[in-house]
Amino acid sequence: MIWRLLFMLLFFPLAIQAQKTIKWNGLQLNAIDKKGRKQGDWLFFDKKGNALMQCQFQNDKVVGPRVFFNEGDTVLVRLTPTDSLEHFIFYHKGEKISGxxxxxxxxxxxxxxxxxxxxxxxxxxxxxxxxxxxxEPVYMFATQNLIDYFSAAYYKANAIPNWNHTFVVTINASGKVTHVECPSRDELWTENLENEVFGMFYNMGRWQPFFDTWETRDIKITMSLGADLQTITSR
Structure with a gap:
């Protein structure tokens, strides 16, 4: 079970609390250090907030096994590959199958x-x-809604008109927005508007970075954003 695997987190040094973390069910997870490197235990989620995978990072590199979950139960444990072999334990109807x-x-x-x-x-x-x-990337590791963030950002903004635009957002391997592009700009686009809109993206909380096989990678997502706050993200 997830709780059994994460029990050790309760005894981590207090120094991890000073790092940038995500709070989930009372636990501080998914830490990055001052250099933006992933450290310690991480959980990855689907868009509904269900835990999908747990692993441990050391200076941005996965160390130890990756544990995959299905509805809270462990379904697969994948061990670090050696040459062409990657050993695993697969849970099938309560039985452990090594392979x-x-x-x-x-x-x-x-x-x-x-x-x-x-x-x-x-x-x-x-x-x-x-x-x-x-x-796939998920805003704030599915612990906060994307629409809530933009709703608050719109409320504070001064120059955002009632329009729809599409943005290409780059999320780095630690989940930070590092680049924003707006492929099409109309006559309403001004320097003040650009500062307001781009500032919204750059000031966002961390995303869950894209995880592929044994590492996280930079990824670009396309986001359609309008004044009605309906957002769509895709690869």
Whole structure:
């Protein structure tokens, strides 16, 4: 269970509290240090706020296993790869199945120490899906709503008109907005408006960074934003 795996967090040094963290169920998680590097235990979520994966970072690098969850239960533990092998433990109907993902050049296969009763093509397909899973960026790790942030930012703004625009936002590997582009600008676009709008993005709280295989990566998302505060993000 998630709580069992995160129990150790309660005993982390108090120094981590001084770092930039995300608060989730009373725990301070997903810390970055003063250099913007990911440190300690991290949780990644889906858009509904369900925990998907837990891992530990040291100076931006994943150390130790990655643990994947399904509705709060552990479904897969993936160990650090060695050469072409990545060992794992897959939980199937309460039974632990040890195995390995094997990648040799362009060939991929899954090896299991045993095939339990009821384990068929559907279960194998699920295991392949977990292997290929990529975790998308989510604002504030799904602990806060994007619409709430922009609602407050609009309320404080002075120069934002009643219009719709599309922005391309770059989120770096630690979840910070580092670049904003507005591909199309109309006659209402002014220097003051640009400062107001771009400031909204650059002052946002951290996003959940895009996680791909064994590391987080920079990513660009497209966001359509209008005065009605309806927001759409996509890859």
């Amino acid at each position: 390995a993902f094997v990648q040799n050049e362009d060939r991929f296969r899954i090896e299991l120490d045993h095939i339990p009763a009821g384990f068929g093509s559907a279960e194998l397909a699920e295991l392949k899906r977990w292997y290929a899973v990529k975790i």
